[in-house]
Amino acid sequence: MKSEQSTGFLKFILRELKPKGKIITPFNIISALTILVAAVILVFRFKDGLGSVIHGSQDAPWGLWINFNVITGVAFAGGGFVVTFMVYILGLEKYRPIVRATVLYALLSYMFYAGALLLDLGRPWKVINPIIGNSFGISSVLFLVAWHFLLYMGSLFAEFFPTIAEWANLKRLRKVFASMTLAAVIFGIALSTLHQSGLGALFLMAKPKIHPLWYSEFIPILFFISSIFAGLSLVIIMETINQKVFWRNMSFMHKSSHRNIVLGLARVSAVSMFVYFFMTILVFLHGKNLAYLNTSWGYWYMMEILGFVLLPCMMFLYGYRQRQLTAVRIAAIMSVVGIILNRMNVSTIAYQWYAHSIHFPTWMEIVVSVAVIFVQILVFRWIIRRMPVYRESPSWVTGEEQKKSFKQKEERRKKWMVSAG
Amino acid sequence: MAINRRGFLKTLGVAGISLTVGKSFGAAREEKNAVEFNGILYDSTLCSGCQSCEYACSDKYELPYPTDAPVPGVVRTTSDKQRVAVNAYNTSKGPQHIRKACNHCNEPACASACLTKAMLKTDEGPVIWREEKCMGCRSCMISCPFDIPKFEFDSPNPKIQKCRMCYEELMKGDVPACVEVCPQEALTFGKRKDLIELARTRIYAEPEKYNHNIYGEHEVGGTGLLYLASVPFEELGLRKDLGTTSYPEYNKTFLYSVPAVLILWPAFLLGLHNSFKERRSNILKGKEDGHEE
Ligand code: SF4
Ligand code: SF4
Numbered sequence: 001m002k003s004e005q006s007t008g009f010l011k012f013i014l015r016e017l018k019p020k021g022k023i024i025t026p027f028n029i030i031s032a033l034t035i036l037v038a039a040v041i042l043v044f045r046f047k048d049g050l051g052s053v054i055h056g057s058q059d060a061p062w063g064l065w066i067n068f069n070v071i072t073g074v075a076f077a078g079g080g081f082v083v084t085f086m087v088y089i090l091g092l093e094k095y096r097p098i099v100r101a102t103v104l105y106a107l108l109s110y111m112f113y114a115g116a117l118l119l120d121l122g123r124p125w126k127v128i129n130p131i132i133g134n135s136f137g138i139s140s141v142l143f144l145v146a147w148h149f150l151l152y153m154g155s156l157f158a159e160f161f162p163t164i165a166e167w168a169n170l171k172r173l174r175k176v177f178a179s180m181t182l183a184a185v186i187f188g189i190a191l192s193t194l195h196q197s198g199l200g201a202l203f204l205m206a207k208p209k210i211h212p213l214w215y216s217e218f219i220p221i222l223f224f225i226s227s228i229f230a231g232l233s234l235v236i237i238m239e240t241i242n243q244k245v246f247w248r249n250m251s252f253m254h255k256s257s258h259r260n261i262v263l264g265l266a267r268v269s270a271v272s273m274f275v276y277f278f279m280t281i282l283v284f285l286h287g288k289n290l291a292y293l294n295t296s297w298g299y300w301y302m303m304e305i306l307g308f309v310l311l312p313c314m315m316f317l318y319g320y321r322q323r324q325l326t327a328v329r330i331a332a333i334m335s336v337v338g339i340i341l342n343r344m345n346v347s348t349i350a351y352q353w354y355a356h357s358i359h360f361p362t363w364m365e366i367v368v369s370v371a372v373i374f375v376q377i378l379v380f381r382w383i384i385r386r387m388p389v390y391r392e393s394p395s396w397v398t399g400e401e402q403k404k405s406f407k408q409k410e411e412r413r414k415k416w417m418v419s420a421g
Numbered sequence: 422m423a424i425n426r427r428g429f430l431k432t433l434g435v436a437g438i439s440l441t442v443g444k445s446f447g448a449a450r451e452e453k454n455a456v457e458f459n460g461i462l463y464d465s466t467l468c469s470g471c472q473s474c475e476y477a478c479s480d481k482y483e484l485p486y487p488t489d490a491p492v493p494g495v496v497r498t499t500s501d502k503q504r505v506a507v508n509a510y511n512t513s514k515g516p517q518h519i520r521k522a523c524n525h526c527n528e529p530a531c532a533s534a535c536l537t538k539a540m541l542k543t544d545e546g547p548v549i550w551r552e553e554k555c556m557g558c559r560s561c562m563i564s565c566p567f568d569i570p571k572f573e574f575d576s577p578n579p580k581i582q583k584c585r586m587c588y589e590e591l592m593k594g595d596v597p598a599c600v601e602v603c604p605q606e607a608l609t610f611g612k613r614k615d616l617i618e619l620a621r622t623r624i625y626a627e628p629e630k631y632n633h634n635i636y637g638e639h640e641v642g643g644t645g646l647l648y649l650a651s652v653p654f655e656e657l658g659l660r661k662d663l664g665t666t667s668y669p670e671y672n673k674t675f676l677y678s679v680p681a682v683l684i685l686w687p688a689f690l691l692g693l694h695n696s697f698k699e700r701r702s703n704i705l706k707g708k709e710d711g712h713e714e
Pocket of ligand 1: 522523524525526529530531532548564565566567568569570583
């Protein structure tokens with residue numbers, strides 16, 4: 001009996017593993033090629049050392065894999081904690097249709113960017129050291145970030161598991177995990193707050209090396225606030241693309257609320273961007289950085305802050321007011337560019353700004369960076385096409401929930417009757 | 422906001438978990454008892470730039486011999502193949518030499534950045550790197566204000582290269598290889614406190630000759646390496662803009678706020694959730710897949 005069940009499950013998995021949709025598409029070809037080349041590059045990376053593929057310099061020890069995939073990429077995964085906050089904590093049901101996709105995106109981001117981190121570690125076989133506890137560097141910011149990554153992956157997984165269970169028809173497990181959602185969300189938000197700001201805190205001790213326009217003791221706070229609109233902007237872009245690509249996998253409710261959701265997100269982004277902008281100005285004044293403004297670094301800084309924070313902020317607001325999706329989408333793209341600029345400035349461009357050489361990544365570094373993102377997109381697509389992420393949950397779930405909500409209604413009615421005498 | 426008893430207990434539970442997690446982070450920040458660190462006094466006015474220390478270090482740690490000599494105008498740095506580098510500068514008082522290596526900070530940035538404690542400030546003073554712990558993340562390099570730790574980018578089994586003040590020799594009662602070899606006796610090994618006295622004595626004895634500051638006495642919270650020079654330190658390429666705050670201090674606000682966030686945030690979120698619950702259940706249209714009600 002048991003074995004029959006498991007062979008049935010195996011068959012199910014095997015069937016699901018087969019690709020759905022057209023195989024030969026430009027996207028598939030490009031991504032497959034990139035991933036292939038990246039795999040070859042990685043062989044060399046492990047055979048001959050990091051320096052054989054990345055532009056590893058003693059002055060700028062972190063390359064693209066950390067500074068772009070991890071430090072920048074994780075900011076974009078911020079949507080995960082913001083959207084769950086809005087839906088589960090504030091009870092804004094309007095955003096319910098995008099919860100699963102955002103959580104999935106965040107989960108995959110953490111999985112693959114933590115992967116990128118492993119590739120970049122010089123001695124990845126020692127990665128277990130700070131985890132099993134034989135050498136806890138507790139005063140280290142990176143230690144905190146690593147642990148929070150790990151725990152947060154756990155809570156994202158717990159948040160997403162009901163979707164997997166619905167797909168694989170695991171009724172009992174679904175129930176167990178669904179009952180943990182709120183705890184996972186709350187824990188996840190706390191962890192996100194800490195590791196989003198922690199990524200900024202990694203640079204706190206690099207004080208003498210980062211240009212004063214980008215360094216301040218408030219980096220952690222700025223990183224945290226900017227991760228809010230970074231995440232939301234990415235959700236807006238993702239929703240826009242997914243509307244087209246996964247049209248067939250989307251529930252009717254989702255399709256019809258798309259516009260409202262995007263506009264709502266635009267408003268939240270605009271507000272958080274404004275707060276960020278305001279804080280940046282305060283930090284700027286606090287640091288007495290006026291003298292730097294009229295230098296080429298100053299222009300570069302102003303471009304980032306005015307062109308890619310203030311401007312998209314206004315555009316979000318405009319788009320929200322005028323109910324203009326195009327404006328919102330352009331604003332989202334601009335704010336994504338702004339976040340990339342900011343994170344790369346802090347970690348790479350304005351890092352060791354007094355050094356004369358420009359630190360530029362090798363092509364191999366770039367290929368691997370992009371390949372990591374491609375893998376993430378492919379897995380994302382694979383899951384969306386199969387699991388009820390955008391789709392309605394299977395009937396056994398909705399049935400159960402209808403029962404539950406009926407019971408609730410009934411209870412409320414009774415309460416009301418009692419209070420009414 | 423009306424919190425019912427169950428909600429309250431739940432809040433308490435979350436706060437409790439966070440408290441225990443938070444505590445372990447907080448406890449780690451407790452300072453070690455101040456011990457008397459060892460250090461090295463380097464009197465650059467005595468240094469002739471002969472590179473004996475470089476050769477001795479290469480010998481001891483099986484690194485290649487240096488291939489170039491110090492010349493003014495070229496800045497040599499320590500590298501993954503060289504733990505100490507001597508440079509020459511044309512200063513206002515003529516040509517001078519200066520040695521660059523790990524300063525063995527009293528409160529090292531590198532060690533506090535390290536998540537595996539591979540970088541360790543020993544009770545004796547040397548800051549040492551331990552191969553069996555290190556995972557090669559290179560945050561020590563990001564954090565060190567003097568850019569000392571170097572990473573072997575070209576090795577599949579890379580190490581961090583950095584002076585360890587010959588820790589093992591010290592434990593045997595010997596002095597570091599470079600101190601032992603220096604023909605000019607520009608290097609003196611001893612207790613940091615005594616070295617500061619010695620440095621002061623030299624300044625008092627020949628006030629004309631010396632710059633009256635000791636580099637490393639206060640820089641970045643004090644370092645185990647102490648420098649004497651005849652000219653302002655900037656002329657010798659030493660950074661004077663690093664401040665006197667110990668670098669781990671810059672992390673403190675963040676690290677201290679971690680337990681607070683872990684305790685207060687979940688409790689606050691749960692409260693928020695509960696207060697929105699009524700509103701939630703009104704809008705609810707049977708799409709709840711959260712917790713049991
Ligand atoms: S000089 Fe740098 S490597 Fe040496 S102890 Fe200080 S922080 Fe660490
Ligand atoms: S590279 Fe090694 S020594 Fe340096 S911080 Fe990372 S684990 Fe510690």
